[in-house]
Amino acid sequence: MAMVAKQGWKFITNPNTLVAKVYKARYFPNSSLFESHLGSNPSYAWRSIWKSRQVLMNGCRWRIGDGTKIKVMHEPWLKKEDGMWLPSPQEQ
Numbered sequence: 001m002a003m004v005a006k007q008g009w010k011f012i013t014n015p016n017t018l019v020a021k022v023y024k025a026r027y028f029p030n031s032s033l034f035e036s037h038l039g040s041n042p043s044y045a046w047r048s049i050w051k052s053r054q055v056l057m058n059g060c061r062w063r064i065g066d067g068t069k070i071k072v073m074h075e076p077w078l079k080k081e082d083g084m085w086l087p088s089p090q091e092q
Helices: 002-013 018-027 044-051 053-059
Strands: none
Touching: 002 018, 002 044, 002 053, 018 044, 044 053
């Protein structure tokens, strides 16, 4: 699973590669890898990468930088004690 997650990590860190552009156009054109859905009639490779997102979610850390690519209200930021992500947006 970690080997397949590495391909997903490459999609995130190198989005301008040809393979990343092809997968993004086909499977998650309007969202990020973490927000993507499995879709209808997915390839075996995409099903494997999509399933490996959980490995990335458990091991990834954000580096904010200039903040232009962070969707504060829609991406998971904090984990609860049981390991589940706190939902966003939070109620006031």
